[in-house]
Amino acid sequence: VSLKTYVERMRPDQKEIYYISGDNREIVEKSPHLEIFKAKSIEVLYLVDPIDEFIIHDIYNYEGKQLKSITQGDLDLGELDKEEQTAKKKAESKFKKLSERIKNILSDSVKEVRITTRLKDSPACLVADEKDMGAHMEKLMKAMGQEVPQSKRILEINAEHPILQNMNARYEKDAKDPELEEWARLLFEQALIAEGQMVPDPLAYSKRVNSMLEKISSL
Known part of the structure; x- marks a missing residue:
């Protein structure tokens, strides 16, 4: 799809041209970042050729429409997600302490934990800060042998998801509940996997999953 066709x-x-970049179409099509766009029937450009990532940063805008990565920065669709933004403000207050707890647990990996409007089915996703390099660009630069400064990303959580609601209930019951740490780390690791990334410690991840499965299967 050309930019001209997209704008038409x-x-x-809609005020911006939305795009997502990744290694291949199969990966980007399954990205949790697309959930709000699918729900609102908003078209998103798929950039799956490595050169696309470099070209798109030189374009900035087309016919007065800014190009916006859906995996970077905060998301505000204006009138298109007005209902979600209202719900987000209420959730930010309700989940404030849990968000801070998760941030403390994942302080070595994320710079911020915040409520999101971009998710419908997934519990969490990772986004790059507006001024930081995106995850896919970072991956491309490393593949080219370039030194890339390590930047922490933002973990966005879906307050409507049962997992987050259960976590919040457990936090309100016992803020020091040790299970919260395991759940928080699983949220982060699954967010990495969902975007085609490797988890930092596969063995630790496997042990966490097995531990959760053991507890569930014994109920």
């Missing part, structure tokens, strides 16, 4: 098909109340 944009919704009247």
Whole structure:
């Protein structure tokens, strides 16, 4: 799809051109970052050729429409997600302490934990800060042998998801519940896997999953 065709098909109340980049179409099509866009029938460009990532940063905007990565920075669709933004403000207050707890647990890996509007089915996802290098660009630069400064990303959590609601209930019951740490780390690791990344410690991840399965299967 060309930029010209994309703009012609944009919704009247849509202000930006949205895109997502990745190694291949199969990976980006399954990205949790697309959930709100699918729900709102908003088209997203798939950039799966390595050169696309470099070209897109030189374009900035097309016909007055800014190009926006859906995996980077905060997401505000204006009138298109007005209902979700209202719900987000309420959730931010309700989940404030849990978000801080998760951030403390994952302090070595994430710079912030915040409520998201971009998720519908998934419990969490990772996004790059607006001024930081995106995960896919970082991967490409490393593959080219370039030194890339390590930057922490932002963990966005879905307050409507049962996992987060259960975690919040457990936190309110016991803020020091040791299970919260395991759940928080699993959220982070699964967010990495969902975008095609490797978890830092596969063995530790496997042990966490097995431990959870053991507890569930014994109920």
